[in-house]
Amino acid sequence: METTRKSIRKQSLEKLYNLLSASRKVYAPVIAPDKQVEYKYNPDFAEVTFEHIRSTLSVKNVVFPKVENLFFYSNAKTESTITDIDLNKIPEIVLWGTHPCDNAAFDILRSIFSWDINDEFFSKRFEKLVVIGLSCHLSDEYCFCTSVGLTPNSAKGSDILLSRLQNGDYQAEILTEKGNGIVTLSPELFEPISGEEVTVTEVKQKFNHEQVTVKLASAFENRFWIENSLRCIGCGACAYVCPTCACFDIQDETKGKNGKRYRSWDSCGFGLFTLHTSGHNPRQVQSQRWRQRIMHKFSYMPERNESLGCVGCGRCSSGCPVDMNIAEQLEALQNI
Amino acid sequence: MSDNIYKPYLMEIENIVEETPDVRTFRLKFKNSDDAEKFSFKAGQFGEYSVFGEGESTFCVASSPTRKGYIECTFRKAGRVTNALANLEMGDTVGFRGPYGNTFPIEQWEGKNLLYIAGGIALPPMRCVIWNTIDLRDKYKDITIIYGARSVSDLVYKQELKEWEERPDIRLITTVDPGGQTPEWKGETGFVPMVLEKLAPSSENTVAILCGPPVMIKFTMPVLKKLGFQDKDIYTTLENRMKCGFGKCGRCNVGKVFVCKDGPVFSYEQILLLPEEF
Numbered sequence: 011m012e013t014t015r016k017s018i019r020k021q022s023l024e025k026l027y028n029l030l031s032a033s034r035k036v037y038a039p040v041i042a043p044d045k046q047v048e049y050k051y052n053p054d055f056a057e058v059t060f061e062h063i064r065s066t067l068s069v070k071n072v073v074f075p076k077v078e079n080l081f082f083y084s085n086a087k088t089e090s091t092i093t094d095i096d097l098n099k100i101p102e103i104v105l106w107g108t109h110p111c112d113n114a115a116f117d118i119l120r121s122i123f124s125w126d127i128n129d130e131f132f133s134k135r136f137e138k139l140v141v142i143g144l145s146c147h148l149s150d151e152y153c154f155c156t157s158v159g160l161t162p163n164s165a166k167g168s169d170i171l172l173s174r175l176q177n178g179d180y181q182a183e184i185l186t187e188k189g190n191g192i193v194t195l196s197p198e199l200f201e202p203i204s205g206e207e208v209t210v211t212e213v214k215q216k217f218n219h220e221q222v223t224v225k226l227a228s229a230f231e232n233r234f235w236i237e238n239s240l241r242c243i244g245c246g247a248c249a250y251v252c253p254t255c256a257c258f259d260i261q262d263e264t265k266g267k268n269g270k271r272y273r274s275w276d277s278c279g280f281g282l283f284t285l286h287t288s289g290h291n292p293r294q295v296q297s298q299r300w301r302q303r304i305m306h307k308f309s310y311m312p313e314r315n316e317s318l319g320c321v322g323c324g325r326c327s328s329g330c331p332v333d334m335n336i337a338e339q340l341e342a343l344q345n346i
Numbered sequence: 347m348s349d350n351i352y353k354p355y356l357m358e359i360e361n362i363v364e365e366t367p368d369v370r371t372f373r374l375k376f377k378n379s380d381d382a383e384k385f386s387f388k389a390g391q392f393g394e395y396s397v398f399g400e401g402e403s404t405f406c407v408a409s410s411p412t413r414k415g416y417i418e419c420t421f422r423k424a425g426r427v428t429n430a431l432a433n434l435e436m437g438d439t440v441g442f443r444g445p446y447g448n449t450f451p452i453e454q455w456e457g458k459n460l461l462y463i464a465g466g467i468a469l470p471p472m473r474c475v476i477w478n479t480i481d482l483r484d485k486y487k488d489i490t491i492i493y494g495a496r497s498v499s500d501l502v503y504k505q506e507l508k509e510w511e512e513r514p515d516i517r518l519i520t521t522v523d524p525g526g527q528t529p530e531w532k533g534e535t536g537f538v539p540m541v542l543e544k545l546a547p548s549s550e551n552t553v554a555i556l557c558g559p560p561v562m563i564k565f566t567m568p569v570l571k572k573l574g575f576q577d578k579d580i581y582t583t584l585e586n587r588m589k590c591g592f593g594k595c596g597r598c599n600v601g602k603v604f605v606c607k608d609g610p611v612f613s614y615e616q617i618l619l620l621p622e623e624f
Contacts, residue, residue: 080352083398090398090439127592130349230621257596260589264399287425292623310602
């Protein structure tokens with residue numbers, strides 16, 4: 011579809027939001043009482059923030075929930091039966107005001123979940139997702155989207171991308187059929203562009219990801235991993251806040267005779283992640299796990315999944331309890 | 347099977363063989379005859395076996411694809427799932443999903459001699475390909491099997507070992523570690539690498555398939571090299587912790603190579619290219 015550019019007034023945005031919120035699940039950012047930014051379903055428009063840099067957690071849970079049931083089972087004496095999950099019941103979700111980094115992450119997740127074998131749990135949720143993105147007019151020292159091939163106003167992954175204009179109204183780029191579907195709900199809200207300039211923040215490029223990928227190809231045995239992971243406590247927070255981390259665990263949970271098999275977020279930072287039953291562990295120490303994290307995103311994924319496993323949102327660094335900064339490390343890696 | 351790639355087939359335990367005090371072989375039959383008909387696999391592939399309520403565990407299919415209508419698996423009681431499996435009885439239900447992974451290139455081996463070398467609980471991942479090639483006996487030249495275990499009671503597939511021993515078209519050498527023999531033991535006594543060195547099979551037109559504990563592999567490789575085997579003619583399987591079995595859960599990779607998708611079967615030539623992460 012050819013992109014069309016429209017302009018939408020601030021008051022019209024509220025009308026659009028209320029229209030969507032009245033008929034479907036809208037997942038929008040709000041500022042929580044502790045000043046952290048979190049996403050909520052159908053908050054009042056007055057609560058929705060347009061001034062956030064990044065939410066504490068990414069929004070990947072809309073396509074890859076923290077815990078997702080895979081099926082239910084029932085155990086009788088010798089007989090077990092399985093009941094499938096009805097994936098047709100997955101509702102349409104409208105993401106509101108997510109930034110370009112988070113929106114670009116969906117295609118990266120897709121590259122993992124559809125790699126050779128299609129994961130229906132992911133793809134059905136992804137099909138039902140409509141993304142109304144918001145370009146960034148704010149950024150901070152943790153942002154590095156420009157180092158991984160994105161920009162504060164890249165349209166990748168958005169169905170409609172809003173960008174603030176100098177007069178406080180918004181530009182709306184309608185990018186896909188899904189986006190067009192939103193416009194047709196109330197076409198009069200979308201007016202011809204006014205000629206106002208968009209206000210987009212500047213994010214300084216910190217490293218060249220292609221050079222990093224080249225360096226990593228021969229960096230497996232480098233001392234870098236030990237030196238740069240000494241303070242890592244293996245808490246896994248980086249994976250939980252990451253919009254592209256897709257590793258998961260599969261577990262059973264039974265109550266009486268009935269139970270469910272589910273998958274849940276996991277992290278390569280945990281020692282148990284790769285531990286064999288025999289006690290052998292291919293990634294025995296934290297430096298090996300840190301290496302896996304960087305290698306997976308910047309070396310293995312570009313080669314195997316044809317996607318870079320990072321969107322430069324900066325959450326892993328801003329959320330790290332021991333202040334490990336991935337962008338700084340990648341900058342250093344580029345020069346080893 | 348539905349589109350749900352995590353949903354296992356329901357299997358009924360048709361037979362249980364107690365191989366050793368802690369190793370069992372299950373013969374599993376598809377409960378749904380449609381599933382049975384559609385199912386096919388090749389030697390070397392693996393699956394996820396489950397006890398509902400305890401979880402899933404990864405092992406290879408230990409029976410040959412030439413034997414239709416059932417699959418077999420052999421496991422040692424080691425963790426939560428394998429202990430739960432060991433507590434099951436005939437007629438009980440087991441979940442199975444698969445087959446996953448690559449296969450032994452047995453078509454490429456046609457017209458060659460096959461040398462199978464297995465240690466301990468590593469005979470099961472090789473049993474599938476051994477039977478597969480025995481069932482297609484005309485296609486291969488000499489078939490030699492060297493199998494070692496810690497002690498006589500640790501040898502698995504005792505019935506089949508007897509069968510292989512009696513067949514004139516298979517050469518079977520069994521060995522137990524020094525101290526593991528019984529007064530009645532008629533096989534070799536000694537570690538696998540030494541038995542191999544003594545036997546000194548020719549590497550001419552021969553493929554070696556090697557599975558065993560790391561220490562066995564470590565000392566057997568130099569012997570194979572001394573006998574003139576090339577890296578590309580030596581095959582083995584890698585095992586890493588897995589959850590999904592198809593490249594999504596993210597834990598079995600060795601460098602950029604995913605054991606579940608690119609393996610579990612690797613030539614030694616491929617192994618040498620991997621980083622030390624297995």
